[in-house]
Amino acid sequence: MVEDNPVNQEVVREMLTELGHEVELVENGKLAVEASANADFALVLMDCQMPVMNGYDATRAIRAREGGGPRTPIIGLTAHAMRGDAERATSIGMDDYLTKPITMARLRDVVAHWIDGAGAREPAPSAEAPATVLDPAVQRSARVLTLALAQLPKSLSRVTEAARSGDHEALAREVHKLKGSCLALGAGRLAAICAAAQERPADLDIGELEAAARELTVAMEGESKARAAESAR
Amino acid sequence: MSILRKKRRVMVVDDDEIVLEVTREHLQLAGFEVVTRASSLGTSAAVAREKPDVVLMDVDIPGLAGDAAAKLLADQARPPIVILYSSAPKEKLVELARRCGAIGVIEKTASRELFLAQLDACLATTVRRPSAI
Numbered sequence: 001m002v003e004d005n006p007v008n009q010e011v012v013r014e015m016l017t018e019l020g021h022e023v024e025l026v027e028n029g030k031l032a033v034e035a036s037a038n039a040d041f042a043l044v045l046m047d048c049q050m051p052v053m054n055g056y057d058a059t060r061a062i063r064a065r066e067g068g069g070p071r072t073p074i075i076g077l078t079a080h081a082m083r084g085d086a087e088r089a090t091s092i093g094m095d096d097y098l099t100k101p102i103t104m105a106r107l108r109d110v111v112a113h114w115i116d117g118a119g120a121r122e123p124a125p126s127a128e129a130p131a132t133v134l135d136p137a138v139q140r141s142a143r144v145l146t147l148a149l150a151q152l153p154k155s156l157s158r159v160t161e162a163a164r165s166g167d168h169e170a171l172a173r174e175v176h177k178l179k180g181s182c183l184a185l186g187a188g189r190l191a192a193i194c195a196a197a198q199e200r201p202a203d204l205d206i207g208e209l210e211a212a213a214r215e216l217t218v219a220m221e222g223e224s225k226a227r228a229a230e231s232a233r
Numbered sequence: 234m235s236i237l238r239k240k241r242r243v244m245v246v247d248d249d250e251i252v253l254e255v256t257r258e259h260l261q262l263a264g265f266e267v268v269t270r271a272s273s274l275g276t277s278a279a280v281a282r283e284k285p286d287v288v289l290m291d292v293d294i295p296g297l298a299g300d301a302a303a304k305l306l307a308d309q310a311r312p313p314i315v316i317l318y319s320s321a322p323k324e325k326l327v328e329l330a331r332r333c334g335a336i337g338v339i340e341k342t343a344s345r346e347l348f349l350a351q352l353d354a355c356l357a358t359t360v361r362r363p364s365a366i
């Protein structure tokens with residue numbers, strides 16, 4: 001198990017022990033690469049975000065060393081139930097992933113599948129859903145929806161202005177702020193566009209961002225009307 | 234409800250009105266008392282006045298960066314537990330938290346379960362270190 005958070009270390013170690021497995025723990029990707037070179041593990045549970053070396057880089061290093069030889073199953077532990085994380089995990093060589101917080105049922109399922117090859121795994125829940133315009137699994141209050149409908153045009157206007165002025169520093173700042181709002185709302189698609197623009201402001205397609213914002217506005221207006229109709233009944 | 238959440242008073246500092254409101258709802262529905270601030274400036278005085286047990290501090294906030302504001306809180310007579318609260322990459326947050334004396338980090342999310350799981354994980358570390366409470 002590769003995990004830097006002491007609480008997660010303890011929780012998952014207890015779960016694995018209860019499932020009858022021996023657990024060796026290291027706290028970052030660099031140590032995981034070293035440990036896996038010196039011993040055979042039936043399975044590696046790899047946190048994706050860690051200091052020193054993250055789980056993605058560690059997985060790449062382990063896969064590079066394995067070459068065409070025996071392949072240790074690596075299960076990514078991600079904090080985000082978003083398609084981008086899942087795709088990233090599997091595209092860089094992880095075999096599967098679990099979204100935190102990890103439940104005993106999901107852990108048992110995934111470990112049984114990859115160690116015994118016997119698991120009839122249920123598909124991962126929200127982690128396999130695409131980044132939605134407005135996550136239907138999240139409950140937003142009427143007050144939050146009203147606030148967001150009032151604030152989104154202002155945020156969008158600041159982003160557009162920064163993009164048109166060519167001020168990449170200001171643009172990165174504005175999309176970071178908009179990303180925070182979107183994450184709090186469950187607006188995954190616009191959050192993902194903002195996250196990419198924060199990394200590479202010069203590559204922002206402002207038309208794509210505006211289209212995603214329009215879709216989000218329509219979705220929030222719909223949800224707001226539905227909420228009002230519910231409370232009127 | 235987790236024992237960690239009983240009768241805790243939380244101050245949320247964030248310049249985004251949506252984040253403040255969503256976070257207030259996450260916390261209140263879990264049984265916390267909540268006070269919010271839209272600016273990091275004056276947080277030390279507000280903490281002295283409001284006496285929160287926990288401060289959730291945004292990092293990229295105009296005026297005074299969240300990690301700098303967190304450092305100032307350490308000088309309080311009764312320093313609160315500080316947790317950095319951001320959508321910045323977790324590696325950056327963990328490093329900032331280490332430098333500014335915050336006990337942990339919470340990544341912004343619309344999922345109440347995910348938010349509370351992160352908060353519980355942070356608060357659990359203070360249970361192991363009673364002197365930090």
